[in-house]
Amino acid sequence: MEIFVNATEIERQKSIAESLRSRFAAEGAEKRVFARTYGCQQNEADTEKMLGLAALCGYKKVETPEAADLIIVNTCAIREHAEKRTFSCTGAYKKLKEQNPSLIILFCGCMAQERGVAEKIKRSYPYIDAVVGTDSNHRLPQIINDVLCTRKRSYHVNDLPHAEFGVIAEDIPSLRASGYKAWVSVMYGCNNYCTYCIVPYVRGRERSRRYEDVVAEVGGLVEKGYKDITLLGQNVNSYSGGVSFAKLLEKCASFGGEYRLRFMTSHPKDASAELMDVMAAYPNICSHFHLPVQSGSDRVLADMNRRYTRESYLQKVAYLREKIPGVTLTSDIICGFPGETEADFEQTLSLIRQVRFDMLYTFIYSPRPGTSAAMRADQIPYEEKLRRFEQLSQTQLQITIEQNERHVGKTLRVLSEGEGAARTEGGTLVSLDSTPPAGIFADAVITAAHPANLEGKLI
Numbered sequence: 001m002e003i004f005v006n007a008t009e010i011e012r013q014k015s016i017a018e019s020l021r022s023r024f025a026a027e028g029a030e031k032r033v034f035a036r037t038y039g040c041q042q043n044e045a046d047t048e049k050m051l052g053l054a055a056l057c058g059y060k061k062v063e064t065p066e067a068a069d070l071i072i073v074n075t076c077a078i079r080e081h082a083e084k085r086t087f088s089c090t091g092a093y094k095k096l097k098e099q100n101p102s103l104i105i106l107f108c109g110c111m112a113q114e115r116g117v118a119e120k121i122k123r124s125y126p127y128i129d130a131v132v133g134t135d136s137n138h139r140l141p142q143i144i145n146d147v148l149c150t151r152k153r154s155y156h157v158n159d160l161p162h163a164e165f166g167v168i169a170e171d172i173p174s175l176r177a178s179g180y181k182a183w184v185s186v187m188y189g190c191n192n193y194c195t196y197c198i199v200p201y202v203r204g205r206e207r208s209r210r211y212e213d214v215v216a217e218v219g220g221l222v223e224k225g226y227k228d229i230t231l232l233g234q235n236v237n238s239y240s241g242g243v244s245f246a247k248l249l250e251k252c253a254s255f256g257g258e259y260r261l262r263f264m265t266s267h268p269k270d271a272s273a274e275l276m277d278v279m280a281a282y283p284n285i286c287s288h289f290h291l292p293v294q295s296g297s298d299r300v301l302a303d304m305n306r307r308y309t310r311e312s313y314l315q316k317v318a319y320l321r322e323k324i325p326g327v328t329l330t331s332d333i334i335c336g337f338p339g340e341t342e343a344d345f346e347q348t349l350s351l352i353r354q355v356r357f358d359m360l361y362t363f364i365y366s367p368r369p370g371t372s373a374a375m376r377a378d379q380i381p382y383e384e385k386l387r388r389f390e391q392l393s394q395t396q397l398q399i400t401i402e403q404n405e406r407h408v409g410k411t412l413r414v415l416s417e418g419e420g421a422a423r424t425e426g427g428t429l430v431s432l433d434s435t436p437p438a439g440i441f442a443d444a445v446i447t448a449a450h451p452a453n454l455e456g457k458l459i
């Protein structure tokens with residue numbers, strides 16, 4: 001299957017959108033869309049594209065589902081907890097549909113492509129009009145049009161093996177949520193098959209956007225005045241759109257004017273010295289590295305199929321800190337992976353004490369359908385996973401406070417988010433006495449440190 005959706009198909013979708021818009025205008029109907037996004041930044045970026053297409057169809061964005069004629073639910077499948085929440089929130093739309101039978105509800109994102117979910121929706125959620133897998137996002141105009149014309153429920157889920165599906169649709173307009181912060185996807189999907197992770201099964205094969213397309217998008221954003229641009233991918237280090245990710249980042253950092261460039265997420269096995277050197281060389285590439293370690297035990301890392309060791313991870317961290325002194329380092333950790341012993345968990349605690357991350361995202365292992373770890377017999381009881389999770393969070397809390405305290409007394413360049421809040425290069429929240437409007441850079445002296453934020457005074 002061809003990776004790039006051909007330009008004629010995109011044009012066709014846009015012309016369907018155009019005719020829908022004329023039709024609504026002729027009827028004097030004001031159409032409104034509401035989107036609810038779960039999960040990661042990739043989903044945020046996808047939502048902005050779906051909203052962009054909905055806008056072409058004539059839908060105006062609103063902030064409450066009650067006000068909408070079209071509801072887009074963009075779902076996340078990474079942990080069971082997120083799925084339960086999604087189903088219960090979606091359940092609340094049933095009432096809205098009863099009050100307004102012409103309401104269109106689309107169930108999109110990672111869960112849409114998950115095994116068994118479309119069937120569950122078919123059976124138990126009759127008020128959902130369409131299930132839209134991530135490969136069909138660009139067909140939103142057609143899907144809306146079909147619902148309006150036929151009122152038949154439809155399922156746009158890929159039945160190819162997961163290693164074979166996955167497309168890239170260029171030239172879809174984004175309706176960005178912010179006027180100064182932007183997401184730019186550089187690659188999609190994942191071929192790593194970490195044994196706990198559902199992403200490869202729901203997002204399909206790894207594929208990269210063309211170098212020229214990414215550079216043009218970033219250049220356009222800088223020109224429009226965007227100040228905080230994040231390059232996104234499940235594993236940006238395996239970007240393969242013509243140059244290495246380090247080269248792509250370098251090019252994207254080379255436009256004029258003050259703006260910040262970030263990237264997410266990196267896999268430690270592929271985080272290269274070349275990439276760290278580029279970060280060190282360009283002051284507008286944020287001095288922040290999110291490098292998910294997942295565990296401090298070599299045995300668990302091997303079981304997770306992470307393909308690096310504690311030692312090689314520590315070496316990369318040492319190189320990074322040598323090249324970029326003071327770099328903000330954040331990570332993800334899963335506790336209670338099947339077969340994780342107390343000794344393995346101790347290894348994780350010792351790793352976080354050794355590395356001293358600025359911030360840690362900790363997760364309780366959640367068995368995901370279709371993944372090999374979920375089929376293991378040695379699952380850890382929930383209470384034990386929770387105990388480890390709490391111990392890990394407590395240990396990190398103290399480290400985060402101490403790490404935040406290192407900023408006190410220093411002057412940091414911050415980007416205002418308005419309403420008294422701003423962010424450092426490392427992404428730490430700074431509460432300010434007064435703030436310039438959102439999207440303006442300023443210097444602030446840091447006066448106090450807390451677990452979740454810093455306090456500062458504008459200069």
Ligand code: 5AD
Pocket residue numbers: 078079196197198292294332333334363364365366367368
């Ligand atoms: N259970 C718990 N956490 C998970 N993650 C991914 N899959 C699972 C799972 N099955 C975490 C990993 C990853 C982050 C985005 O989510 O830590 O880095």
Ligand code: SF4
Pocket residue numbers: 190191192193194197198199200234235267
């Ligand atoms: Fe999941 Fe591993 Fe791919 Fe990240 S690298 S998306 S954790 S399979």
